Structures are given as structure tokens and as C-alpha cells.
Amino acid sequence: MNTTINDVAKAAGVSISTVSRVLSDNPRISEDTKKRVRKAIKELKYHPNAIARSLANKATKTIGLILNTEAxxxxxxxxxxxxxxxxxxxxxxxxxxxxxxxxxxxxxxxNIAIRYITSRSVDGIILFTSRANDKCIEYLTKEHFLFSVIGRPDKTEGVLWVDNDNFQATYQVTDFLISKGHKKISFIGGPIGHNVSRDRFEGYKRAISVHGYTIDENITFLNGDFSEEFGYECLQKLIETCEFGEKFPTAIVTSDDMQALGVLSAMRKANISNIAVTGFNNTPVATCGNEVFVSVDVNAEKLGFYAAKLLLDKIEGEEDAPTHYIIPTDLVESKPFI
Amino acid sequence: MNTTINDVAKAAGVSISTVSRVLSDNPRISEDTKKRVRKAIKELKYHPNAIARSLANKATKTIGLILNTEAxxxxxxxxxxxxxxxxxxxxxxxxxxxxxxxxxxxxxxxNIAIRYITSRSVDGIILFTSRANDKCIEYLTKEHFLFSVIGRPDKTEGVLWVDNDNFQATYQVTDFLISKGHKKISFIGGPIGHNVSRDRFEGYKRAISVHGYTIDENITFLNGDFSEEFGYECLQKLIETCEFGEKFPTAIVTSDDMQALGVLSAMRKANISNIAVTGFNNTPVATCGNEVFVSVDVNAEKLGFYAAKLLLDKIEGEEDAPTHYIIPTDLVESKPFI
DNA sequence: AGAATCTGTGAAAACGCTTGCATAATCTAT
DNA sequence: ATAGATTATGCAAGCGTTTTCACAGATTCT
Structure with missing residues (x-):
């Protein structure tokens, strides 16, 4: 069998309480004893059993991740x-x-959330979601179980969340396009049920109107999905309704790199090339065409990092820790692949 | 506090042993008692504590995943x-x-592997690797800890692994190209330290020679990485060494969609378009160009599924379970995006 | 010198479950 | 009617920790 705290205690000639205290570096134990115990620990290659610890501590030192997403x-x-x-x-x-x-x-x-919680397997949960009225959020809140959310939820009250400022992101990218001289900019949005879609649209709207332009419904596409297909369709509609020439936008702000990809694909097919396209997520795909392409990098790694921080700080009982973080986005201009 | 087995026992008027046995549907408990206990369980919304179970069972019902990969x-x-x-x-x-x-x-x-094991947090480990002489494999083997590997390791003896038949995959794709009339086919390989790279090259070689052609070193690129850059470079070298015309290959077998992407990118830049390119992984990118494109789908989900199966079957002590699975690959011909 | 405080350690309970063994009650066979 | 087998349940040990409480011995104070 594996060496346990008992073996160490015996080897060091102390009680298991003492070993346990040495493990947590308790100041009540004399340096002498500590040395002796530590030596025994090393010699026996003792490692505390995490499960037994969890049971005694009523804490698993584990967090659960719930990914509710289509494959x-x-x-x-x-x-x-x-x-x-x-x-x-x-x-x-x-x-x-x-x-x-x-x-x-x-x-x-x-169900997974319920299983995690009821079986006490995790100390907290991180939720990937931006769905309106998420059932998990509701449940977790009701159960007073600690969790944090990636993506701003509908009701932020009492929940820990981390998100980008999506309003700011599309504002910035639209503003960037305008500063480059674009006057007619189309917008392609995501599923309307997600906050992220709304925010991105609002940011675009604001930038447009701040500069004194007006929203043109003919070149605004809302409530699509974050897919290539949708991007492709939008460009086709654009071709139908605007014909070419003056009415055609010179730039398109999309809500996702996949949409952008669809747009680029459709452009290539229709042999259009002088339209600026922007996307979200700084996907490798972005460099796929030879066009210049601007993508908003949402810094997903940081989103995850801070979601974990929010949760763990709360679990560890940190006082007045923040309840949310806004992670800045970056405009990434990918040159055509050299 | 949470309801425990004690509460249930009290409510049902039995001992905790009985409750435990009802939980595992032990045949020695009478149907009568079972009903009574189950009623109490329901009423009290009792769920067994996974940690306590683990401790008693000396099994965590958890497996660990180790991803050793560059971001x-x-x-x-x-x-x-x-x-x-x-x-x-x-x-x-x-x-x-x-x-x-x-x-x-x-x-x-x-380190993670060591932590998982020494702290007894997991019952087994799944390793993502195809690196030659993997340290983790060595360690896990030495410790007699159960694990399975995604990607055929160097020494397969006594290890559970799952992989594609990479030889077969490139053989098939090369053969496919030849059947389409291609006579001069270039090959772009991956890092030579990985078995997967060797296998893919061998498959290509075999298909070429089976059809009576010979390997031309000038159009064979080994020991690159699975990157866009490498693909791009290869095509440039091809242009340099082959000039255009007869010596230029009419098709290129790459070892990864990213490499293929680089090739396509370079092609577009050099204004070449009549070369067939194949890749691996059936990445969404594959549809990015408007060219026809063939990618080998490695069925990653199945690889994972069977890696888990191998491991869990072993953990559960299944007799004469297989020691490895070969997951078939699929040739996916992606039409240019409609 | 005795009381009060401080230091360093151990005994034992607790965490919530499983399971081997014991036992009481019922049933079967003689 | 009684020994033996069977059925249904409980007791208690065990899983490997942490932590409260107790206590002995050393130190400080009056």
C-alpha cells in the first residue's frame, strides 16, 4: 500500500497530529521536530492523500467547468x-x-452541474455562457453554490462574471474603419438571445451615429449565427439589394471570424476585393485569405484566467474581492500571410 | 449542513449499513426495506458524498488528462x-x-502527472502525445500507474494506446491523387521526432512506389512543423527549384491542414491555382479557399472516446480487453464553399 | 514559592462512506 | 422438535486526514 501519515509518524517517532501540523507548517511545532518529520517524509516519499484531506477539510480543491456549446x-x-x-x-x-x-x-x-454539486465533487463552478436566462445560473444561485460566469449574464446581481466590453470593441473597430475613410459600413450580428450580440450591435451603432452617419437597415444583419454560412448569405443579400456601386458598403463589421470568413468567401466568388472586413476572435483563419483583415482579439485566455480568479478568491473567502472583470480587447491587424 | 447517510438511516429507521446497501442495490436487503429507504432518500434529497465514497473505496472515479502541447x-x-x-x-x-x-x-x-498520482486524485491518466521517448510514459510505467495514450508511443509494450493508421491514411490520400491522374506529387512532412510524421511519410512513399513512380527528393520536405509557415516555405522552395512547367508537381500531400493553408496562401500569391492540395484534420479552415481541397479526418472524437474506453476498462479490471484501437480515417473532400 | 502563562505534543473525535463479521429471525430438512 | 441453512439487518472497523481539547513541562510573574 501507499505510505500514509501513520508511517511517517512512526518513522519520526511522533504522533500523526504532529505530522499533520508539520505539513501545514504550524508554528506550534518546534523546529527540531519539524526537521525530523520532514526528513521522514522525504525518506518515505510521503504525499498526503488528497481525498482524505478533502473529506476532513470539507473542500475538494477542485473546480468544475461547464461547457454548454454545440460541438x-x-x-x-x-x-x-x-x-x-x-x-x-x-x-x-x-x-x-x-x-x-x-x-x-x-x-x-x-445535470452535470447538479451532479457536481450534490456529490460535493467540486468547490465551485465556472460557466461558459452568455445565453439569456441560463438555467444553470438560476439553479446555482438558488442552491447558493459558488460559481463564476464567462460572458456577462442577464442578471449580474450577486453573480461573478468576466467579459469583454463588447460595446467598446465594436465601437473601436467601427471607429477604426471610419478613420480609414470608410463612410458606408455594414454590420453582421450574432444570435439575438446573447448579450454579446446586442452589445456588439450597440457599439457599432454608436460609432456610426457619433460620426454623424445613420444606420442603414439594408446593410444591417441581425440575429444570425456565428457561422460562415450566415456571413456568406449576408454578402449575397448585399449584392442583391445594393447592386454594385455607390450603395455598396466599403467595409463590413462582423461579429465573428467565421462570419467574416463566409463574407470573404462570397467576395472571392463574386470577384469583389476592395472591401474591408473585420471579425472577432483572432482565429488562425483570419490570415487565410490574402486580404488585409482586422480581428478583435477577445483575449480568451485572460477571460478564463480571471473567471478562475473570481471564483477562487470567493471560495477562499477573500473579503471585498471584485465581482467582475472587464477584459480589454485588442484590434489585431493581420497582414496577408507573407 | 448537508444531509448524510445518517439522516437517511434515522428517517428510515435503519442502520447506515442498510442505507449503503440500498444504494448499491444489494440483493441481501428486502424489497420492503429498500422501498422505505428509497422513500427517505427522496424526501431528504440525499446524495452520497463522492469524496467520502472515494476514501472508502480507494478509487476516485476520476481520470486525469494531460495535454502537453504548445498553446x-x-x-x-x-x-x-x-x-x-x-x-x-x-x-x-x-x-x-x-x-x-x-x-x-x-x-x-x-509534474502534473506526479501530482495527480501521488495525491491519489485520479484513478488513471490519458496522455496526449506522440513524442518519442516521452518522460511521462516512462514515469507512469515505472510507477505502475494506469494510463492510456492518444498517439502510438515508441514502445507499445504494456501500454494502452489509440491511434489512426497514419501509414494507411497518406497511402490512401496519395493513391486517391494518383487515381485522379496526378503523376508528380510532392510531400510535406511533420517533425521527425513524432511517429506520426514517419508513418505519414512511409504511407506516401509506398503509394508512390506501388504505382511505379519514384520519390523525388526535390519535392519532398521532411522534418518541418505542422505550421502555415512551413507550408508556405515549401511551396516557395518548390517554385525556386522546379521553376514552372514539367518539373512542378501537380499535387501536394501535406501532413496538416495548417501546412496546406500555407501552401494555398503561397499559391495564391504566386498566382498558381491548378495544384491539388491535401491536408490532415478536416479543420474548418479547409473550406477557406475556394479551391477543392481534400483533408484526412482523423476522427479525433473517436480517438478520445476509445482512449477513455481503454483506460476505464482497464481500471474496472475488465479481463482481456484490447490494448489498443486503430481508428479509421476518412477522406473528406470539401467543396469550395457554396 | 506558587500561580499564571506559554510551548510543544498527543489522544481522540470528526469527516461520510463501505464492508467483513456477527447475530437474530425465519425457513428447510430430518 | 431440532440442527442447519438462509435471509435480513446491525455493529464496528477502516479509509487518511484535520483539528479541538487536554496536558505535561518549561518559563515568567508576583
Missing amino acids: QTLIRNPFFIQAMTGISQYAQENGYNVMFAYNKNEDEDL | QTLIRNPFFIQAMTGISQYAQENGYNVMFAYNKNEDEDL
Whole structure:
């Protein structure tokens, strides 16, 4: 069997209480004893059993991750894996493990959350979501279970969350385009149920109107999904309604690199090339065309990192820790691949 | 506090042993008692504490995932997240949790493995690797700790692993190109330290020679990395050495979609368009150009699924379970995006 | 010198569960 | 009717820690 605290105690000629205290560097133990015990620990290659610790401490030192996303999105958008690395990093630095469960739909999702909680397997949960009226949030709140959310939820009251300033992001990218001389800028949005979609649209609107232009509904596409297909369709509609020439936008602000990809694809097919396109997520795809391309990097790794920080600070009972973080976005101008 | 087995026992008027036995549906308990206990369980909303269970059972019902990969690769290649979903799925179906730790380098990686094991936090480990002489494998083997590997390791003896038949994959794709009439086919390989690179090259070689052609070193690029840059460079070298015309290959077999992307990019820049390019991983990027493009789908989700199966079957002490799985690959011909 | 305080350590309970063994009650076979 | 087997349940030890409380011995104070 594995060496336990008992073996160490015996080897060092002390009681297990003393060993336990040496482990936590309790000041009540004399330096002499500490040395002796530590020597025994080393010689026996003793490592405390995490499970037994958890039981005694009523804390698992583990957090759970809940990914409620369609496989497609997960695969096409590096956002998730990036955020996960950020979470893992902060967790490791603070001696926490992270459990992860992938689910196809919201109901299963909730089940996982319930299982995590009721079986007391985790001390807290990080939720990937920006869905309106998320069931998990509701449940977790009701159960008074600690969690943090990546993506600003509907009701922020009493919940820990981290997000970009999506308003600011599209404002900035639109403003950037205007500063480059663009006067007619189209917008392609995401699913209307997500806060992120609304915010991005609002940011675009503001930038447009601040500069004295008006929103043209013919070149504004709302409530799509973050897909290539949608981007492609939008450009086709644009071609239909605007014909070419004056009415055609000189730039397009999209809400996702995949949408942008669809737009670029459609452009290439229609043999249009002088339209600036922007996206979100700074996906590798961005460099795929030979066009200049601007993408908003949402710093997913940081989003994850701070989501973990929010949660762990709360778990550790930190007083007056912040309740949310806004992670700045970066405009990344990818040159055509050299 | 939370309701424990004691509360249930009291409510049902039985001992905790009985409750425990009802939980595991022990046949020695009478149906009558079972009903009574189950009623109490429901009423009290009792859920067994996973930690306490683990301690008593000396099993955590948790497996650990170790990702030793550069962030870049992780982000650009959906392979990992796909495999992870497969793992999560099989684990969930069998009542296991999965822990995940992301690391930048091999040493930290080993540390995580050591921590997982020495603290007894997991029952087994899944390793993502195809690195020659992996330190983790060595360590895990030495410690007699259960693990499975995604990617065929150097020494397969006594280790559980799952992989594609990479030889077969490039053989197939090369053969496919030849059947389409291509006679001069270039090859772009991956890092020579990985088995996967060697296998893919061998498959290509075999297909070429089986059809009576010979390998031309001038159009064969080995020991690169799985990157866009490398693909780009290769095509440039091709242009330099082959000039255009007869000596130029009519098709290029690459070892990764990213390499293929680089090739396509360079082609576009040099205004070449009639060269068939193939890749690996069936990345969304594949559809990025408007060219026809063939990618080998490695079925990453299945790789993960079976890696989990191998491990869990072993953990559960399944007799004569297989020691490895070969997951078939699929040739995916992506039409130019409509 | 005796009381009060401080230091360093150990005994034992607690965390919430599983399981081997014991036992009481019922049933079967003689 | 009685020994033996069977069925249904409980007792208590054990899993490997942490932590409260107690206490012995050393130190300080009056």
C-alpha cells in the first residue's frame, strides 16, 4: 500500500497530529521536530492523500467547468480551449484542480452541474455562457453554490462574471474603419438571445451615429449565427439589394471570424476585393485569405484566467474581492500571410 | 449542513449499513426495506458524498488528462478539443469525472502527472502525445500507474494506446491523387521526432512506389512543423527549384491542414491555382479557399472516446480487453464553399 | 514559592462512506 | 422438535486526514 501519515509518524517517532501540523507548517511545532518529520517524509516519499484531506477539510480543491456549446462551435472557435488554458493556469497556481464536462445541450448541462454539486465533487463552478436566462445560473444561485460566469449574464446581481466590453470593441473597430475613410459600413450580428450580440450591435451603432452617419437597415444583419454560412448569405443579400456601386458598403463589421470568413468567401466568388472586413476572435483563419483583415482579439485566455480568479478568491473567502472583470480587447491587424 | 447517510438511516429507521446497501442495490436487503429507504432518500434529497465514497473505496472515479502541447498548436488544431469531448462523453457514460491540466512544457507536464498520482486524485491518466521517448510514459510505467495514450508511443509494450493508421491514411490520400491522374506529387512532412510524421511519410512513399513512380527528393520536405509557415516555405522552395512547367508537381500531400493553408496562401500569391492540395484534420479552415481541397479526418472524437474506453476498462479490471484501437480515417473532400 | 502563562505534543473525535463479521429471525430438512 | 441453512439487518472497523481539547513541562510573574 501507499505510505500514509501513520508511517511517517512512526518513522519520526511522533504522533500523526504532529505530522499533520508539520505539513501545514504550524508554528506550534518546534523546529527540531519539524526537521525530523520532514526528513521522514522525504525518506518515505510521503504525499498526503488528497481525498482524505478533502473529506476532513470539507473542500475538494477542485473546480468544475461547464461547457454548454454545440460541438461545431467548440471546434471552430478556439475561444473555448484558450479560455480553458487560462483557467487551468490560474487553478494550478493556486493548488486547484479543474474538472471538465462537455455537453451537447442545456439540460444535460444542468445535470452535470447538479451532479457536481450534490456529490460535493467540486468547490465551485465556472460557466461558459452568455445565453439569456441560463438555467444553470438560476439553479446555482438558488442552491447558493459558488460559481463564476464567462460572458456577462442577464442578471449580474450577486453573480461573478468576466467579459469583454463588447460595446467598446465594436465601437473601436467601427471607429477604426471610419478613420480609414470608410463612410458606408455594414454590420453582421450574432444570435439575438446573447448579450454579446446586442452589445456588439450597440457599439457599432454608436460609432456610426457619433460620426454623424445613420444606420442603414439594408446593410444591417441581425440575429444570425456565428457561422460562415450566415456571413456568406449576408454578402449575397448585399449584392442583391445594393447592386454594385455607390450603395455598396466599403467595409463590413462582423461579429465573428467565421462570419467574416463566409463574407470573404462570397467576395472571392463574386470577384469583389476592395472591401474591408473585420471579425472577432483572432482565429488562425483570419490570415487565410490574402486580404488585409482586422480581428478583435477577445483575449480568451485572460477571460478564463480571471473567471478562475473570481471564483477562487470567493471560495477562499477573500473579503471585498471584485465581482467582475472587464477584459480589454485588442484590434489585431493581420497582414496577408507573407 | 448537508444531509448524510445518517439522516437517511434515522428517517428510515435503519442502520447506515442498510442505507449503503440500498444504494448499491444489494440483493441481501428486502424489497420492503429498500422501498422505505428509497422513500427517505427522496424526501431528504440525499446524495452520497463522492469524496467520502472515494476514501472508502480507494478509487476516485476520476481520470486525469494531460495535454502537453504548445498553446499555438492547441488553438489552431481542433484535434485536442475534439478528442476531449470524446473522452468526456465516454467518461460520463461510465460515471467518471475528468480532470484536465494544461501545460506548456514537458517538465511541468510530468509534474502534473506526479501530482495527480501521488495525491491519489485520479484513478488513471490519458496522455496526449506522440513524442518519442516521452518522460511521462516512462514515469507512469515505472510507477505502475494506469494510463492510456492518444498517439502510438515508441514502445507499445504494456501500454494502452489509440491511434489512426497514419501509414494507411497518406497511402490512401496519395493513391486517391494518383487515381485522379496526378503523376508528380510532392510531400510535406511533420517533425521527425513524432511517429506520426514517419508513418505519414512511409504511407506516401509506398503509394508512390506501388504505382511505379519514384520519390523525388526535390519535392519532398521532411522534418518541418505542422505550421502555415512551413507550408508556405515549401511551396516557395518548390517554385525556386522546379521553376514552372514539367518539373512542378501537380499535387501536394501535406501532413496538416495548417501546412496546406500555407501552401494555398503561397499559391495564391504566386498566382498558381491548378495544384491539388491535401491536408490532415478536416479543420474548418479547409473550406477557406475556394479551391477543392481534400483533408484526412482523423476522427479525433473517436480517438478520445476509445482512449477513455481503454483506460476505464482497464481500471474496472475488465479481463482481456484490447490494448489498443486503430481508428479509421476518412477522406473528406470539401467543396469550395457554396 | 506558587500561580499564571506559554510551548510543544498527543489522544481522540470528526469527516461520510463501505464492508467483513456477527447475530437474530425465519425457513428447510430430518 | 431440532440442527442447519438462509435471509435480513446491525455493529464496528477502516479509509487518511484535520483539528479541538487536554496536558505535561518549561518559563515568567508576583
